[in-house]
Amino acid sequence: MQNALFVGVSSQVALARELDVIANNMANVSTTGFKARSARFEEYLMPTASADSFMGSDRRVSYVVDQGTPLDLSQGPIEPDGNPMHVAVRGDAFLVVRTPAGDRFTRNGAFEIDAKGTLVNSDGYTVQGDGGPITISQQETGLAIAPDGTVSTNLGVRGRIRLVTFKNPGALKNEGANVYSSTEQPRAAGLDGRVEPGALERSNVKPVLEMTRLMDVNRTYTTVSSIISRLDDLRGTAIRRLADVA
Structure with missing residues (x-):
């Protein structure tokens, strides 16, 4: 008993x-x-x-x-919204953002420009490019993001959004604010991921x-x-x- x-x-x-x-x-x-x-x-x-x-x-x-x-990790619905600063991630890739705890990974592609001219996501975390943060001055216009993550304005290319993948993405750990951490070293996404400009990936x-x-x-x-x-x-x-x- x-x-x-x-x-x-x-x-x-x-x-x-x-x-x-x-x-x-x-x-x-x-x-x-x-x-x-x-x-x-x-x-x-x-x-x-x-x-x-x-x-x-x-x-x-x-x-x-x-x-x-x-x-x-199944793909969530892709919803076009026409906002040139929004991107939906397709494939198995993750965006890299800088948080107070260091680099973290997310699928939240709702970007904006903060008061310092830095590209951040809707939670205020700095979006990381292949060469670090991406900055846009107030004088620049015509911001556009290409499917390969390249960010450009009327003054030319400003950077390329960093996309990464993991050998074992299922081991990613939630850390709140829709970001993940991993003990595994990320690798460049290559053909495993791309972004769709003017759209957002909704929850799956x-x-x-x-x-x-x-x-x-x-x-x-x-x-x-x-x-x-x-x-x-x-x-x-x-x-x-x-x-x-x-």
Whole structure:
């Protein structure tokens, strides 16, 4: 009976984790370039006890173990908006932005020019070009971004937006503000990524699917809670009856 309670608790912990993942996905349905995550679990079989005096071998107890939240890197919908300073990333590439914690990676291509004339994204992080930050003076006009990331104005080429890829992009870690970090050294995207000017990549979260998952998790959590409650009541009844016999 005690093992059954532990199994139930392990299931509840896993379901609570999945609920957090779903809630975060739903909160970012409208976030530019957001990539959804899913919860991944696996069965853990507790080692059985053994001794020569046992009449038979113990049954293995199966627990639920959290195996992480893999990143869904599927392409989000591309929505043209006509803004020459916006770009949607196609392929497996990521934009590089400079944050207070260092270089980070994002799919948010909603760019603008800050008060210093530096190209930044909508969160205020400096967009990194192949040669560093890209600056545009107030006197320049006709800003345009080419599919290869080249930024130009009436005065010529001002830089080229840096695009990178990773050997294992699924290992990217969320750091808030729709940016990721990685312990892996990024590499130039090459043909694995390009930008589409005058458009933005929307979140790849599928709201209907997430709502379905949410209902399934809530239903399962309620069922497990009910089972744990009944087991606890059964244990209490057994203890009281044993006490009466004694």
